[in-house]
Amino acid sequence: MSELLDRHHRVMGDHAPLFYEEPLTLCSGDGVWLKNLNGDRYLDLYNNVPCVGHANPRxxxxxxxxxxxxxxxxxxxxxxxxxxxxxxxxxxxxxxxxxxxxxxxxxxxxxxxxxxxxxxxxxxxxxxxxxxxxxxxxxxxxxxxxxxxxxxxxxxxxxxxxxxxxxxxxxxxxxxxxxxxxxxxxxxxxxxxxxxxxxxxxxxxxxxxxxxxxxxxxxxxxxxxxxxxxxxxxxxxxxxxxxxxxxxxxxxxxxxxxxxxxxxxxxxxxxxxxxxxxxxxxxxxxxxxxxxxxxxxxxxxxxxxxxxxxxxxxRDLVHQVSDVGARLMTALTELQREHPQMGDVRGLGLFIGIDWVTPDTTNPDVVGAQRMVESLKSRFILLGKAGQHGNVLKIRPPLVFEDKHAELFVEAFKDCLIDS
Ligand SMILES: Cc1ncc(COP(=O)(O)O)c(C=O)c1O
Structure with missing residues (x-):
């Protein structure tokens, strides 16, 4: 991996952006799943480009x-x-x-x-x-x-x-x-x-x-x-x-x-x-x-x-996105009550942002948001950050994301909240 990272920097330039403290090397995708070289499966809550799923057969x-x-x-x-x-x-x-x-x-x-x-x-x-x-x-x-x-x-x-x-x-x-x-x-x-x-x-x-x-x-x-x-x-x-x-x-x-x-x-x-x-x-x-x-x-x-x-x-994805997104939003809003670092939970359909803050303030907590991104990755969940201050957790999976995927995510998210 580090040999590939060295080569990456050499040919792509030192500041070519990569996600994560330890960048991820991916080799295949299928629907809402991505696989790394070891065969580990990651649930993708970040990539909006493969909207109808990674490697969509049609x-x-x-x-x-x-x-x-x-x-x-x-x-x-x-x-x-x-x-x-x-x-x-x-x-x-x-x-x-x-x-x-x-x-x-x-x-x-x-x-x-x-x-x-x-x-x-x-x-x-x-x-x-x-x-x-x-x-x-x-x-x-x-x-x-x-x-x-x-x-x-x-x-x-x-x-x-x-x-x-x-x-x-x-x-x-x-x-x-x-x-x-x-x-x-x-x-x-x-x-x-x-x-x-x-x-x-x-x-x-x-x-x-x-x-x-x-x-x-x-x-x-x-x-x-x-x-x-x-x-x-x-x-x-x-x-x-x-x-x-x-x-x-x-x-x-x-x-x-x-x-x-x-x-x-x-x-x-x-x-x-x-x-x-x-x-x-x-x-x-x-x-x-x-x-x-x-x-x-x-x-x-x-x-x-x-x-x-x-x-x-x-596949009637417009309605699926609306329904799955609404249920995911409800689950996250419920968690917000117990976790004041989740300052604001907002969004539409399958695009949800969680504004990560120093508890009981509106001060952006960029470090805390990054810790959540890394912690979720260690549980095989991929998402990112966005926003004016870079502290908004960005949940934006492929449109073919279903309730069963949302449930996996929420469980992992709860574990990360306990660790954070
Ligand atoms: C809202 C919005 N408009 C335009 C663009 C530019 O698109 P592209 O990277 O395909 O040039 C982006 C890229 O992130 C975007 O988020």
Whole structure:
């Protein structure tokens, strides 16, 4: 193992990120299970990309058959590609009519920002101050952007949240108003700086640590953006494809986006992403940018993407995620009563965050959260951390996770709580 680790660092660079104090060497996967070189089985509560399960037979078969038949780029007509995109946009609300496929979430968010600027003829983009939408030079301007700082036409607003509110002693309604006032001022501040083009939001504030915003924040904030002539871009790269117990995160968060970005789970690990909007907006984008990506819109992408849609629909995973997730949430909330280090338990469907704190405070306990991650790993359970402070335990298993898996997890979690 350490020999492989040395070689890894030598060829990948010393800071190539790896999880865990002792990194895990995996060799196979099946459904919600991963296996290491010794044959130990780990229950996967982390990986959202293999959404319909590791090594899903239908995805594998579709890919193999298509690879053995034809794979070409997007400058030829192909029935499978057109049908896939028709199905994809058909899963959204009526305003989402056309899509451009890409190979990464970053590509989809980058296209969306460029589209918003092209369509509105304005420049200003707003995001939250604890977000992540990708790593290109354009999109990384949205990462770690403090409120009040302007970075090449991008500004942030405070992440809306009840657990660690931006001001103490306010009612939920007053807190909502404070956030809306800040948004209004931020939109206004673009007036003499290229104008306001739109706001990009993860529909469930995933990288922010899944905070619960004040009630109606999504509805009111998105209405304010639209009133100001801006576009709402929903980043569904993490939130989409049944993760929240609905097809799309924006459905549970109760807003209607103009543009949608999709990625991670789309191809169950085969790179597929998409930026979708009205036909008119996509046409304007295409006219202005002549967008092309060698590997996107291929029959192979369509084969993987179609198999994922078929699996989600045929196995009724939207309802399964909602039901299993609700029961897991109840079990964790019950544990929270006895364990004050579980400061806040929140989330939707099979995306649950546990905000780990110094007991009886809201102070983030990053070390304690990391100890839980390591302790669970020693009991063959894999999960991770997320959030503004890196202290939120991130429970985000493949969608095919069932009650029996949740029970295994809760038992192991209780043991770790006793040890922590
Ligand atoms: C919400 C969100 N948007 C976009 C991205 C970027 O996706 P990718 O890594 O495929 O470029 C990520 C990646 O973690 C993400 O979490």
């Amino acid at each position: 995805v594998v078969q579709n890919l193999a058959e298509q690879a053995a038949t034809l794979n070409i780029h997007s400058r030829y007509l192909h029935e499978g590609v057109v049908t896939y995109v028709e199905r994809l946009v058909g899963l959204h609300h009526d305003g989402i009519e056309s899509a451009i496929l890409g190979c990464s979430g970053t590509e989809s968010t980058e296209m969306a920002i460029t589209l918003a600027r092209t369509v509105t003829g304005r420049r200003g983009i707003i995001c939250t101050d604890a977000t992540y939408h990708g790593n290109s030079s354009l999109v990384s301007r949205l990462s770690g952007l403090p409120v009040g700082v302007e970075r090449s036409g991008v500004k942030s607003i405070s992440t809306p949240q009840l657990f660690r509110p931006i001001a103490n002693g306010l009612s939920e309604t007053e807190l909502l108003q404070k956030h809306l006032d800040q948004l209004e001022a931020t939109i206004g501040s673009f007036a003499d700086q290229g104008g306001f083009a739109g706001m990009m939001l993860c529909s469930i504030l995933a990288n922010e640590g899944l905070p619960n915003p004040p009630a109606r924040w999504f509805a009111e904030a998105t209405a304010m953006v639209k009133d100001a002539g801006g576009l709402i871009i929903a980043d569904e790269v993490q939130a989409g494809f049944a993760r929240s117990g609905s097809w799309w995160g924006y459905e549970v968060s109760d807003f209607t986006p103009d543009v949608v970005c999709m990625g991670k789970p789309m191809g169950n690990g085969f790179p597929v992403s998409a930026m979708a909007a009205s036909h008119e907006m996509v046409t304007k984008f295409r006219e202005a940018h002549r967008y092309f990506n060698t590997f996107a819109s291929s029959p192979l992408q369509a084969a993987a993407g179609s198999a994922v849609l078929d699996e989600i629909i045929d």
